[in-house]
Amino acid sequence: MLAGKRLLLIIGGGIAAYKCLDLLRRLKEQGMQVTPVLTAAAQEFVTPLSVAALAGEKVYTDLFDLTDESEMGHIQLSRVADLVLVAPATADLMAKMAGGHANDLASTLLMATDTPVMIAPAMNLRMWQHPATQRNAAQLQADGITLVGPNAGGMACGEYGPGRMSEPLEIVAAIKAALSNGPLTGKRLLVTSGPTHEPIDPVRYIANRSSGAQGSAIAAALAALGAEVVFVTGPADVPPPEGVEVVAVQTAAEMLAAVEKALPVDGAVFAAAVADWRVASAQKSKIKKDKGKLPVLEFAENPDILAQISQMKTGRPKLVVGFAAETDDVIALAQAKRVRKGCDWIVANDVRPQTGIMGGEENAVHVITADSCESWPRMQKTQVACQLADRIAAALA
Ligand code: CTP
Numbered sequence: 040m041l042a043g044k045r046l047l048l049i050i051g052g053g054i055a056a057y058k059c060l061d062l063l064r065r066l067k068e069q070g071m072q073v074t075p076v077l078t079a080a081a082q083e084f085v086t087p088l089s090v091a092a093l094a095g096e097k098v099y100t101d102l103f104d105l106t107d108e109s110e111m112g113h114i115q116l117s118r119v120a121d122l123v124l125v126a127p128a129t130a131d132l133m134a135k136m137a138g139g140h141a142n143d144l145a146s147t148l149l150m151a152t153d154t155p156v157m158i159a160p161a162m163n164l165r166m167w168q169h170p171a172t173q174r175n176a177a178q179l180q181a182d183g184i185t186l187v188g189p190n191a192g193g194m195a196c197g198e199y200g201p202g203r204m205s206e207p208l209e210i211v212a213a214i215k216a217a218l219s220n221g222p223l224t225g226k227r228l229l230v231t232s233g234p235t236h237e238p239i240d241p242v243r244y245i246a247n248r249s250s251g252a253q254g255s256a257i258a259a260a261l262a263a264l265g266a267e268v269v270f271v272t273g274p275a276d277v278p279p280p281e282g283v284e285v286v287a288v289q290t291a292a293e294m295l296a297a298v299e300k301a302l303p304v305d306g307a308v309f310a311a312a313v314a315d316w317r318v319a320s321a322q323k324s325k326i327k328k329d330k331g332k333l334p335v336l337e338f339a340e341n342p343d344i345l346a347q348i349s350q351m352k353t354g355r356p357k358l359v360v361g362f363a364a365e366t367d368d369v370i371a372l373a374q375a376k377r378v379r380k381g382c383d384w385i386v387a388n389d390v391r392p393q394t395g396i397m398g399g400e401e402n403a404v405h406v407i408t409a410d411s412c413e414s415w416p417r418m419q420k421t422q423v424a425c426q427l428a429d430r431i432a433a434a435l436a
Contacts, residue, residue, distance in 0.1 A: 040215060041069040041070060041214065041218065043070065045120045046066060047074050047076065047120035047123045047148065047152075048124050049076045049124065049126075050075060050077050050085065050090065050127070051078055051126070051128055051129045051131075051145070052078050054161075055195075056084035056127055057084060058207055059126055062126065062207040063075070066211065074096055075090045075094045076116075076145055076148060077098055077099075078100075079100070099144060102147055113147055117151040118154060121155075121218055122157060122214060123149065123154055124156075124159070124210070125149070126158070126161075127162075127204045128159055128161065130160075130167070133172060133175045134172075135149075136149055136175070136179055137178040156185070157185040157186075158186055159186075159188050159189070160172075160176070160186065160189045161188075164194065164198055165198075168201070187213040188204060188210075189201055189203055190206070190209075212283055215262065216262070216282075219263075220265065221266075222432035223261060223435065224264075226267070226435055227269070227304045228268050229298060229307040230254055230271070230308045230310060231272070231307075231308070232258065232272045232273070232275060232310050233250075233254060233272045233274060233311055233312070234247045234251070234274065234314070235294060235341075236273065236289045237291065239318050239326070239336065240321060240325050241322075241323070243326075245314055247314065248312075248398050249273075249275070249311070249312035249397060250276040250277055250398045251275025252275075252277045252398075252400065253362075253402060253423065255270075255278070257310055258280050259280035259424065260425045260427070262283050264428050267284075269304070270285050271286045271288060271311070272311075274289060276398075290341075291313045291342060292341070292342065294313060295344045298344055298348065305356060305435055306359070309360065310386075311344075313343075313344060315340065316340055316341060318337070319338060345361045350381045357434075357435060358383050358384075359382040359384075360386060360427075360431070361380055362387070363376045363385050363387040364390040364397070365390065366391045370407070370414075373405065373407050383408065383434075385407045386405070386427065387404060387405045388404050389403065400419060401420060402417070403417035403418075404423055
């Protein structure tokens with residue numbers, strides 16, 4: 040969906056500028072045309088030559104370059120794009136933007152542009168947390184500018200906390216969401232996917248046969264309709280889709296924490312095959328064989344993530360979709376499960392081994408709502424995902 044679209048990429052002067060080289064490569068892979076602009080400070084971190092080589096286009100650096108002005112003036116340059124992205128957006132660049140300065144090419148373009156602007160902040164955590172930066176961030180958002188990130192994590196300066204620039208794929212996802220005009224544009228959706236692994240000891244765990252294929256396909260289909268998607272995934276066999284924010288977890292408890300952190304969302308699809316039980320006290324050291332004595336595992340019940348979110352008193356997503364993996368009496372059990380858990384829809388499937396559904400590429404589902412039950416023919420999981428995404432878009436319209 041980015042093919043043929045044009046991005047004006049303003050690279051600011053921070054160590055995260057190196058990530059822009061990878062970002063450029065990812066955007067070119069998607070067929071996007073990128074016009075790069077480097078601030079003076081950015082040129083200390085990446086060279087115009089490497090940026091030009093990856094972008095396959097001329098790099099702009101100077102406000103008063105007469106050749107540039109005769110070829111393409113700065114006003115025109117600021118308006119040729121579908122989107123302007125500032126990455127990394129340093130504290131200084133953000134301050135300039137919030138204050139309306141126009142004393143170099145980057146800040147002048149940002150003042151002159153009439154296209155949407157997105158920034159990916161990157162700086163030391165104290166600089167990010169500084170009241171001045173927080174004030175500027177709030178001002179920029181109030182001015183209609185979209186912020187992607189920053190993330191928390193280890194920094195080049197050795198400190199740990201918020202301030203890291205979002206990863207290139209997260210930025211690509213945000214660009215897609217910003218440029219999409221699909222029916223889910225502006226909506227935030229959550230998808231859980233894959234199995235969970237519940238540890239017995241550091242080397243053993245309890246798991247299930249879920250591949251994560253259906254959840255991954257649903258996340259991709261929602262993103263393709265323009266949604267901003269948070270994809271919370273257990274250790275799945277299939278890779279997460281591009282263009283979504285991926286949160287990788289292992290256990291049900293971690294999945295619940297990640298889901299709660301992702302709220303508020305407009306809609307949530309719980310496609311994960313969450314383990315119902317965990318080992319009550321997972322051992323810190325490997326359990327050793329003990330002369331024929333068999334270990335006894337005690338279980339504790341895991342939180343029911345779907346039920347917990349469905350039954351939220353305040354801030355509940357407008358649409359909550361659960362899955363029901365059943366081996367007998369599929370429709371009746373799924374209808375009862377919908378009521379018991381309190382979700383709006385249940386997508387039920389028959390996971391007996393002979394169906395080949397769990398871990399396979401196809402699915403045959405029944406979509407159960409408060410007053411209907413539709414049985415869809417067996418089809419590719421990607422097709423189920425597209426149909427379901429269309430349904431979700433209609434329900435959230
Ligand atoms: N689910 C969840 N948290 C759990 C268990 C299940 O969020 N701890 C969600 C699944 O993601 C799915 C739905 O609940 O959307 C139903 O999962 P399923 O395994 O079919 O049902 P269970 O709740 O485990 O009930 P049972 O095992 O009795 O069928």
